[in-house]
Amino acid sequence: MNLRKGSRTRQTIVDEALGLARRIGLEGVTLGELASSVQLSKSGLFAHFKSKEALQLAVLEEACDQFTRHVVAPALTKPRGRERLEALFENYGNWIANHMREGGCIFISLSQEYDDRPGVVRDRLVEAEQAFRDVIRRVASGAADLAGKADFDADQFVFGFMGIGLSLQQAHRLLREPGARDHARQAFRQLCALHGL
Amino acid sequence: MNLRKGSRTRQTIVDEALGLARRIGLEGVTLGELASSVQLSKSGLFAHFKSKEALQLAVLEEACDQFTRHVVAPALTKPRGRERLEALFENYGNWIANHMREGGCIFISLSQEYDDRPGVVRDRLVEAEQAFRDVIRRVASGAADLAGKADFDADQFVFGFMGIGLSLQQAHRLLREPGARDHARQAFRQLCALHGL
Numbered sequence: 001m002n003l004r005k006g007s008r009t010r011q012t013i014v015d016e017a018l019g020l021a022r023r024i025g026l027e028g029v030t031l032g033e034l035a036s037s038v039q040l041s042k043s044g045l046f047a048h049f050k051s052k053e054a055l056q057l058a059v060l061e062e063a064c065d066q067f068t069r070h071v072v073a074p075a076l077t078k079p080r081g082r083e084r085l086e087a088l089f090e091n092y093g094n095w096i097a098n099h100m101r102e103g104g105c106i107f108i109s110l111s112q113e114y115d116d117r118p119g120v121v122r123d124r125l126v127e128a129e130q131a132f133r134d135v136i137r138r139v140a141s142g143a144a145d146l147a148g149k150a151d152f153d154a155d156q157f158v159f160g161f162m163g164i165g166l167s168l169q170q171a172h173r174l175l176r177e178p179g180a181r182d183h184a185r186q187a188f189r190q191l192c193a194l195h196g197l
Numbered sequence: 198m199n200l201r202k203g204s205r206t207r208q209t210i211v212d213e214a215l216g217l218a219r220r221i222g223l224e225g226v227t228l229g230e231l232a233s234s235v236q237l238s239k240s241g242l243f244a245h246f247k248s249k250e251a252l253q254l255a256v257l258e259e260a261c262d263q264f265t266r267h268v269v270a271p272a273l274t275k276p277r278g279r280e281r282l283e284a285l286f287e288n289y290g291n292w293i294a295n296h297m298r299e300g301g302c303i304f305i306s307l308s309q310e311y312d313d314r315p316g317v318v319r320d321r322l323v324e325a326e327q328a329f330r331d332v333i334r335r336v337a338s339g340a341a342d343l344a345g346k347a348d349f350d351a352d353q354f355v356f357g358f359m360g361i362g363l364s365l366q367q368a369h370r371l372l373r374e375p376g377a378r379d380h381a382r383q384a385f386r387q388l389c390a391l392h393g394l
Contacts, residue, residue, distance in 0.1 A: 023313045025222070104312065108367075112309040115301065115370040116220045126269075126372060159380040161369060163360030166367065170305075171356060173312040175323060183356040190357075190391055 010048045010058075011045045012040055017059045020104050025113045026056050026121070056121045063106050064128050071095050072135055081146040082197060085139050089161070089188050096169050097181055104173045106131065107132075108166060133158050160191045207255075209246045210235055214256045222310045223253050223318070253318045260303050261325050268292050269332055278343040279394060282336050286358070286385050293366050294378055301370045304329075305363060323349050328357050337394065346393045357388045 016038050020029045031052055035045040049055040070095045076087035096105045107128060114122040137154045144152035148175070171180035200239035213235050217226045227379040228249060232242040246252040293302045304325060334351045337358070341349035361384045368377035 025310065027225070109309045111367050111371045112306045113222065129367075155376065156380055156383055159364050159377075160360075160384055162367065163357075163364030163384065166363035167356050167360030170308050170326075170359065170363065174308045175326060179352065180356075183353055185355055186353055187360065190227060194391065196386055 006048070009038075009040070013040070013045060013048055013055070014058050014062045017055055018106070020063050021059055022104070022109070026059060026110060027113060027117075029055070031055065031057075053120060057124060060121065060124050060128065062109075064131075067095065067128075067132070072132070076141065081143045082143045082192070085143045085155055085192070085197065086188075088136065088139050089164075090115070093168060093181060093184055096165060104164070104169050105185055108169050133162070136161050140195075143192075143197045144195070147197055152195060153195075155197050157191065160194075163190075164188055164191065203245070206235075206237070210237070210242060210245055210252070211255050211259045215259050215303070215338070217236070218256055219301070219306070223256060223307060224310060224314075226256075228252065228316060250317060254321060257307075257321050257325065258320065261328075264292065264325075264329070269329070272336065277339045279340045279389070282389070282394065283339045283385075285333065285336050286361075289362055290365060290378060290381055293362060294369055299367050302362070305366050333358050335390070337392075340389075340394045341392070344394055349392060349394075354388065354392050357391075358385075361385055361388065 013034065017029050017034055020034070022038075029052075031045055031049070032042055034044045034055075038045070049058065071088070071091040071094075075084055075091055078084040078087045096108075107125070110125050114125050133161070136158050141152060141154050142158050144154075164184050167187070168180055168184040171177040171183065177183075210231065212225050214231055216230070217234075227241055228246070228247075229239055230240045231252075235242070246255065268285070268288040268291075272281055272288055275281040275284045294355040304322070307322050308326070311322050313357075333355050338349060338351050338355050341351075361381050364384070365377055368374040368380065374380075
């Protein structure tokens with residue numbers, strides 16, 4: 001197969017699978033349906049992914065890549081301290097709220113789907129979740145250093161930060177509350193104040 | 198069919214379906230598999246539930262009933278104010294953490310499963326979520342009254358309360374963090390202090 005064309009086709013499959021996974025969950029994406037929606041034969045699709053698991057891991061990699069590009073990397077261009085922390089929070093809020101039509105934050109959905117399903121997909125998901133928590137921990141600790149907070153409790157801050165994102169996803173996507181984003185921003189300001197940031 | 202026996206069989210089906218739903222989601226529970234795991238014929242199961250949707254609604258009712266019995270009702274036996282609010286939070290934490298082996302808080306899992314699936318199951322789930330939020334709002338407002346907090350922002354408090362539960366579920370069940378429950382309790386004390394409760 002032509003290498004460049006093969007790589008484009010692979011990307012099309014992954015994009016389509018990610019779109020489906022956002023709506024119906026990753027376990028619900030079958031290779032048969034996916035093949036027909038990207039107009040490939042099932043064996044054509046198998047040329048790119050030998051198993052459902054390989055496809056699931058590729059979808060997760062794509063989601064991680066998008067998350068890095070849209071949420072983490074732009075925040076890291078900001079000056080260290082409160083400004084970078086605020087950018088991280090705003091980007092995360094956009095990620096959750098702007099993905100409204102496409103199923104919200106896919107990592108939150110997958111957390112629920114895979115918490116009881118041991119295996120490589122769950123392991124990769126945990127790794128991705130831990131990596132984001134490490135970013136929050138580092139960025140917030142940077143803000144604490146600049147604010148001269150020697151007793152900053154980074155783990156407690158991360159717990160609170162994640163809770164705001166999770167509550168936003170639920171209030172915004174399940175309950176369609178118009179004030180959800182404002183509540184999230186207010187909760188973030190309160191969390192920062194509480195930790196002296 | 199013998200009425201009492203029929204009702205027992207119905208309860209067995211619902212219990213089994215709820216157990217499965219906690220682990221694999223409600224959409225993943227098929228009538229065929231369910232029938233075989235409760236040792237009924239498919240037509241025997243159909244005598245109790247005419248459709249998958251009717252079964253899903255019955256499972257949701259059972260979960261609501263358990264939630265009321267384990268979380269809400271015992272808290273309402275406590276004196277109005279901070280004590281009742283603390284009991285509500287502790288019971289909710291137990292509901293999330295003690296359901297570890299059975300898939301954690303089923304309402305949190307279903308939130309992710311149904312946020313993009315319009316229909317009667319989603320509607321009933323939203324109603325259940327709103328009902329719990331109303332309970333939190335009323336109990337917290339009672340505590341605010343007793344504390345003389347005339348400017349209490351009940352919606353912001355509810356947003357924060359739910360975020361703590363969601364973050365606990367994720368840290369405890371996906372990430373298996375041993376300190377998750379302590380972080381949740383600390384976050385709750387901070388939330389109360391922030392709102393002057």
